[in-house]
Amino acid sequence: MSSEPQHHLSALTLDSLQMGALPPEEERQARAHLAQCPACAERLTETASSAEHFSKVVQPRTLEQLRERMQRPAPWLSRPGVRWGLAVLAGVLAALGGWAVFR
Numbered sequence: 001m002s003s004e005p006q007h008h009l010s011a012l013t014l015d016s017l018q019m020g021a022l023p024p025e026e027e028r029q030a031r032a033h034l035a036q037c038p039a040c041a042e043r044l045t046e047t048a049s050s051a052e053h054f055s056k057v058v059q060p061r062t063l064e065q066l067r068e069r070m071q072r073p074a075p076w077l078s079r080p081g082v083r084w085g086l087a088v089l090a091g092v093l094a095a096l097g098g099w100a101v102f103r
C-alpha cells in the first residue's frame, strides 16, 4: 500500500505556486503536500523547467519570428499576377463609381 496522498495538487495550484500567486495558507498546504508527495514534487519540477524553457527559448524565438513575419508583406500579395489583378479591380471599381455618379 502506498503512503502517497489521495488528492494531488492540481495543475492550477502548481502553476500558481510556481508564480508565487497562492494565498499564504494555500501555499503552506501545497508545500506540506509537496514535502510528502514525490509525484507532485516531480510535477512542480517539470512545471518550473517548462516555464523556464518557455521564457528563455520559446518566447524569444517565437516573438522574433512573429516580428519578422509581420514586417514582410503577405506572400500572395507579392505575386505579380495578384498585383495586376488588384490594379484592374481598383480601376473597374473606380469606373463603376464614376458611372454611378454621372449617369
Ligand SMILES: [Zn+2]
Pocket: 005, 007, 008, 009, 033, 037, 039, 040, 041
Ligand atoms: Zn501529490
